[in-house]
Amino acid sequence: MALQQAWEWERWKVMGQHAFFAIVLALSMSGALSGADMTTGAALSRIGPGVGLALWYVYWIALRGGADRPPLPYLVGALAGWAVMAVVDPAFLPVAVAVLSPYWLRRPWWSAGGVLVLGAAWSLKSFATHGSVDVRELTGCVLGTAVAVTITCYVATLDHESHKRQRLLDELTATQAERAAAERQAGTLAERQRLAREVHDTLTQGFASIAMLLDAVGEDLPPDSPAARRVGQAMRTARDNLVESRRLVHALRPAPLDRTHLADAVRELTTRLTEETGIEACTVVTGRPVALPPATEGELLRVVQEALTNARRHARPVSVSVTLSYLGDVLAIDVQDDGTGFAPAARHTGIGLITMRERIAALDGTFAVESTPGEGTTIAVTVPLPVDSPASEAPAAVSGTERLAPVS
Template identity: 75%
Template sequence: MAQQLARERWQAALQHAFFLTVLALSVLGTLAGTDMTTRAALPQLGLAVGFIAWYTYWIVLRGGADRPPMPYLIGAAVGWAVMAAVDPALLPVGLAVLAPYCLRRAGWSAAGVLVVGAIWLGQRFATDGYVDVREFLGCALGMAAAVTIVGYIATLEREGHKRQRLLDELTATQAERAAAEHSAGVLAERQRLAREVHDTLTQGFASISMLLDSVRDELAPGAPAARRVEQAMRTARDNLAESRRLVHALRPAPLDGTPLTDAVRELIGRLAEETGIEAFTTVTGQPVALPACTEGELLRVVQEALTNARRHAQAASVSVTLSYLDDVLAIDIQDDGTGFTPATRHPGVGMTTMRERVASVGGALAVESAPGEGTTVTVTLPLPAVSPTGAPSSDSVDFPADTPTYGLPDDAGRITRAVSVP
């Protein structure tokens, strides 16, 4: 980017220098070619100063060096016509008019050079009644040289733009590769931590639970030590469950190739099995495959919302709805628990983490709750565009025949409303 800005500044400076050079040579050549008094030269000088002011306003101050505005071209053409009418020898000033185009638009500038040359020859013929061979050849050679120079400069400009595009594409590719490597590194580190937790903490808590169970069997029922052992067993089992949830959070289902819908149904099934809460999963629309990292973040958000419902809401029923709309995925996690007032409650670490996860994938999270009316967590995420040939036309989701379901099947036997995974 810095190199491109520097190149554009040098190009603009070269363009301004070209304009001033052509204008100065045209005016000075005209004044030097005749025996003209200072008073007689004032019109030419005044027109030249006005021309410079017009160019400075539109091209230098208004930033029209890259794309000259139409008002500049109209005003400069009128000024050139007036200068040529005052003194036909000022016809070459037309090249100064085309200065903003000479370095960027070869076709325009070449056509302008030919028009200026033709007008000059016409003016010579109208004045003298004929055109000398040397004047004709000089004009033709001058126009050929000018067109060649303009074409060469335009070629360099195109090559510069092409090289800049290649550099931009290379930079974007490198950034994408770095992001992919970072994402792969994060996933690999999560998998490593999951293995470490599973092989150390989880196995350790499981062993402690087994040992305490053996000790309890050897103690007399109702003994004080038996109650202490029972408390220790309960603590060990709770921590074992927490470590297992931590392993699942570090290694979500998408890392194993499981679609988001199946991973959410697995979470709902585990919640119903472990707590006895009535849990439902609803999928509407045609599921769209998302990047593994995006599905992983969404799954963790659903997992955290279910954990909150499990720990704090005292809910009897929990439902998760995944709605695949045309360009948006909406996920609603709703429970019928105690609820709370979001405006008066300080967000905890879990809620803050959920917002950060959703924001990291370009989505938005909203929480609706009221005391005694349950809680609804809504996640919305823009979906990638799918080509018409690659997008299925059905708005229903086919589930295995042995999956317990709630809702009414359509004529094809597909469930389009709710699915309960016990």
């Protein structure tokens, strides 16, 4: 509704400007043609410049859309035409008000000054013509000038207030959009946490129970019997699915961020990787850690988590390092392993890489994968940091360039 009203105001403002130009030009031309001894040649010398000025206005202002931002060629040409018309007949002096009408709202004080100059020129013209200035003419000129200046300033004030209200409406709309986005993000995080709890309480616990039961059954069977082998296979399948369900829970709900900062949460991931697989994993933090919005830290943590999972499952590395570099206006994250590597151009991109790329793109960051067969893989991520964010109160152990030793 407010946007519709603003649009209507702009439309009526432009129409009023065009109508004002036409009325002033028509009245001035009528005054110039009102002489009793007007010949055909004299009439044409007044009608021609008037029509030319009207066509000039229509081309630059009406057709080319210069009502909001009048171009300089219009002003130069219109003032030149007005000067010719004023020389031909001083009755065309008021046309200057029409010529300046596109500038009333954009340059109100300039327009008011132009009107004052026009009033002074009218008085000088009367003095030069009659040798004196009639009191009634002078009074009318002063009153007309005052009215024109008042109207100019009033309309400019209305336009200024209209633009001010429009800016406030735009800010309100942007604030509402940000709030709606924050609410959607909060709802998404809440739903992910709910799904994580459901998966943990059902599938994860179920796989754990199945593994325990199969383990008990395996102890009652002869070690080399076919049934024991099939139970062993079922047990390995249950344990693999148990690991996958736990990974899914961690992917849905980055629990470390509920109680710590991004750097500490990444350190927990590398520590857990070392404890579970024996891979030498470490976290390095450089620069001064900066607090990021929880949603942003959650997305970054999931990207690191997916990168470590890919290294664990596919690269078979001896060591993995995660580097977080706070560089003032950006945060750079590098996940590097010394595993088997691959040729990015020759390998079909998996869903994990696609998901990581989409997460970083949503944060207005950059994502790159560097890998060579036999020489490991590096995943490089950069995301912008908030300019006015305070430094995080992370422990000193993750600041500077200290290398965090893995847990073996």
